Amino acid sequence: MRLAPAPTAAAALAAAVLGVSAPAAAQEAPVDVGVIKRSDKAVVQKLLYTREGRTEFGGHLGWMPFDSYTTTPIAGVHGGMHFSEEWGAEVAIQGGYSLKNFTYRQLESDAYGIQPDAYKHMLGVVADAQWSPIYAKFSWRGKKVVHHDVYGLAGGVLAIEQAMMPDATTATSPGFSLGMGMRFYMDNDSFIRVQIRDDVLIQKRVKTADTQGTFLKQNVALTVGYSRLTKGK
Amino acid sequence: MRHSRIRPLAALTLVGVLTGCNRYALFNQAGYEQAAFSNEADILFVVDNSSSMSQEAGALGTSMDAFISRLTSTDGAVAVTETLEDAVGNYITYTQERGKFLDYQIGITTTTPDDIANDGMDPGEGGRLVGGVIKKDDADVAEAFRYTMLCETTYWPSDTPRSNSGEITDCSTTPEEGVTQEFLDCVCGFDEWKNTREGTGTEEHLESALMALCRSVPNPPETCYDNLSVFADSEDIKNDDFIRPDSTVVVVLVTDEGDSSRRIPSTGTETDLATQYLDAFAEFDNNIKVVGIGPLYDPEVDSQPRCIEGAGFGGYLVDRIIHATEETGGFYRYIVEEDAGAGCVNSDFSAHLSELGGLLEDLDTAFQLQSIPDISTIQVWIDGEEVPKATGTAQGNGDTTYDEGWSYDSAQNAVVFWGKWVPDYNADVEIFYRPLSDKPRDLPPM
Numbered sequence: 001m002r003l004a005p006a007p008t009a010a011a012a013l014a015a016a017v018l019g020v021s022a023p024a025a026a027q028e029a030p031v032d033v034g035v036i037k038r039s040d041k042a043v044v045q046k047l048l049y050t051r052e053g054r055t056e057f058g059g060h061l062g063w064m065p066f067d068s069y070t071t072t073p074i075a076g077v078h079g080g081m082h083f084s085e086e087w088g089a090e091v092a093i094q095g096g097y098s099l100k101n102f103t104y105r106q107l108e109s110d111a112y113g114i115q116p117d118a119y120k121h122m123l124g125v126v127a128d129a130q131w132s133p134i135y136a137k138f139s140w141r142g143k144k145v146v147h148h149d150v151y152g153l154a155g156g157v158l159a160i161e162q163a164m165m166p167d168a169t170t171a172t173s174p175g176f177s178l179g180m181g182m183r184f185y186m187d188n189d190s191f192i193r194v195q196i197r198d199d200v201l202i203q204k205r206v207k208t209a210d211t212q213g214t215f216l217k218q219n220v221a222l223t224v225g226y227s228r229l230t231k232g233k
Numbered sequence: 234m235r236h237s238r239i240r241p242l243a244a245l246t247l248v249g250v251l252t253g254c255n256r257y258a259l260f261n262q263a264g265y266e267q268a269a270f271s272n273e274a275d276i277l278f279v280v281d282n283s284s285s286m287s288q289e290a291g292a293l294g295t296s297m298d299a300f301i302s303r304l305t306s307t308d309g310a311v312a313v314t315e316t317l318e319d320a321v322g323n324y325i326t327y328t329q330e331r332g333k334f335l336d337y338q339i340g341i342t343t344t345t346p347d348d349i350a351n352d353g354m355d356p357g358e359g360g361r362l363v364g365g366v367i368k369k370d371d372a373d374v375a376e377a378f379r380y381t382m383l384c385e386t387t388y389w390p391s392d393t394p395r396s397n398s399g400e401i402t403d404c405s406t407t408p409e410e411g412v413t414q415e416f417l418d419c420v421c422g423f424d425e426w427k428n429t430r431e432g433t434g435t436e437e438h439l440e441s442a443l444m445a446l447c448r449s450v451p452n453p454p455e456t457c458y459d460n461l462s463v464f465a466d467s468e469d470i471k472n473d474d475f476i477r478p479d480s481t482v483v484v485v486l487v488t489d490e491g492d493s494s495r496r497i498p499s500t501g502t503e504t505d506l507a508t509q510y511l512d513a514f515a516e517f518d519n520n521i522k523v524v525g526i527g528p529l530y531d532p533e534v535d536s537q538p539r540c541i542e543g544a545g546f547g548g549y550l551v552d553r554i555i556h557a558t559e560e561t562g563g564f565y566r567y568i569v570e571e572d573a574g575a576g577c578v579n580s581d582f583s584a585h586l587s588e589l590g591g592l593l594e595d596l597d598t599a600f601q602l603q604s605i606p607d608i609s610t611i612q613v614w615i616d617g618e619e620v621p622k623a624t625g626t627a628q629g630n631g632d633t634t635y636d637e638g639w640s641y642d643s644a645q646n647a648v649v650f651w652g653k654w655v656p657d658y659n660a661d662v663e664i665f666y667r668p669l670s671d672k673p674r675d676l677p678p679m
Contacts, residue, residue, distance in 0.1 A: 007385070067255055069257060113261060113262045113263065113264070114259050114260065115260045115261075115262045115601070115665055116257040116258070117257045117260060118257050119260040164662065165260065165612070167612055167619065177508060193246055205258070207260075207610055207612065208610060209665075210609040210610075211258075211610075215255075215256055216256075218254070218255060
């Protein structure tokens with residue numbers, strides 16, 4: 001801190017001793033800015049990691065754990081374009097191979113002798129739009145600030161699945177896809193994606209065509225992926 | 234603020250709930266192995282060795298050629314495969330003449346289930362085999378069978394006919410007048426046939442068969458140790474593992490009497506069937522069929538058998554044998570026949586034995602299902618290959634003929650195979666179908 005020059009300080013001291021004070025009218029009146037409303041809030045910080053105008057490529061591994069009779073490891077690649085910080089579009093291709101879960105094996109055992117007409121996931125192609133309304137950061141153990149965003153997605157899907165019973169009938173099933181995920185930025189050009197996606201399929205099954213041929217099937221996939229972004233503007 | 238937290242949670246919950254809603258039709262899976270007739274057949278002859286049976290047993294012993302020739306071991310069974318043509322030829326032979334590929338063995342015991350002389354369990358008593366096991370690859374199966382039947386099993390009373398035409402030196406053919414003492418001397422050696430012992434007059438065919446089976450497997454089932462039977466006290470006497478694992482066992486009862494097996498309560502009514510013994514046979518791992526060559530008796534017509542020597546006996550004793558054959562898929566034939574001119578004569582044993590060969594050759598063509606199926610959902614696989622559905626053609630007489638594949642027979646609730654799709658030996662048959670009654674039983678928690 002700088003100290004005031006000695007003559008100025010002395011003068012002020014003299015004025016005080018002499019009973020001379022500054023007139024109150026000389027002070028400026030406070031400015032009333034009114035009430036700050038919720039609508040007045042705005043983002044006040046610029047995004048550290050941006051995606052606008054950049055292209056994303058990556059791969060992901062995942063699992064479909066929720067089916068009644070199957071459990072399915074999956075792997076795939078994805079690529080997309082981010083038109084703005086909020087909006088983007090993506091195409092993902094994934095392959096999988098469904099395995100019989102414990103319930104299925106229990107059913108087909110000699111004790112039950114039952115085979116569910118379950119279909120194993122083979123291939124899926126998804127085209128979706130992504131909306132990322134949330135960008136945030138958090139402190140990791142007080143040592144690292146992690147930037148991330150949260151997005152939702154919606155699109156169309158086409159899946160190829162195969163009956164697990166010996167007929168191995170193939171079903172090509174269209175449907176729609178809904179999901180949400182988070183991107184955890186590692187640096188300006190790459191991030192980790194964690195996502196849950198629900199593919200709602202319309203599946204035709206030939207073995208029961210005479211009684212019920214069309215079924216609604218959901219493949220819910222949990223995936224973790226790595227993406228890189230092309231250089232920005 | 235509160236809404237913003239609830240909505241994501243609700244969305245996640247919705248996903249979780251919906252994913253548990255994937256619906257799948259449940260198919261019953263019926264797995265079979267065409268091992269109901271494996272190519273191993275163990276044939277147990279249970280021969281009545283009471284004095285009244287000598288001529289019939291002799292006729293049986295000399296009729297084995299018919300059986301052997303049907304299941305001959307030397308023609309066609311030894312496959313030579315040098316060229317593709319050989320392979321195709323062998324396959325055709327195999328599918329058309331399966332009997333030649335049967336690996337059979339024969340054991341003989343008697344209807345005497347106890348040590349009747351209290352001098353130790355002799356061969357033929359208590360299910361013990363007489364003369365050991367006769368195997369397909371023995372030098373002369375028919376000769377071995379004949380020797381065991383005539384010389385070691387059959388009791389020949391002192392009034393066995395003599396021809397008085399001198400010594401027979403060629404015993405390859407049976408004399409026209411039947412088995413004579415001279416013929417027995419030729420087959421067995423001079424007076425050797427006199428060493429056989431007369432069996433009990435209270436024949437227990439099913440009990441003897443059960444005892445023989447108990448002695449023929451490495452690990453006898455619990456039923457063998459029933460207090461009524463002699464096995465528990467003599468289990469160390471074995472039949473050389475006569476019954477092979479997974480073989481088809483055919484028990485052939487040859488008798489002119491009814492069955493008085495001890496485990497069947499004797500109430501003198503039609504309820505005295507062979508159920509106890511069928512249950513006992515079911516405790517063995519093998520598929521057991523019973524064939525009866527027994528008294529001339531038609532349950533629909535006769536109150537007691539016809540053409541019997543000595544005192545008559547109730548037909549219900551024969552009903553037991555017939556019941557056992559019907560329940561196990563075997564057959565019952567008469568040991569004697571009424572001939573208009575000659576009275577009662579032995580029936581044609583060669584025909585019976587040939588029929589026995591046919592039984593062994595046969596294959597299951599109908600596989601029964603546990604539940605009533607939705608026919609449109611039936612899928613059939615043999616050794617991993619899908620079987621097409623056969624096309625039926627209605628005939629004028631109301632029957633339906635099928636081409637090749639499978640059909641569903643609602644009367645049997647069974648899938649029936651036709652043509653080349655009749656499963657071969659040891660073929661794995663899988664049938665999938667959606668039961669009409671939905672779930673056949675409680676499912677495990679998911």
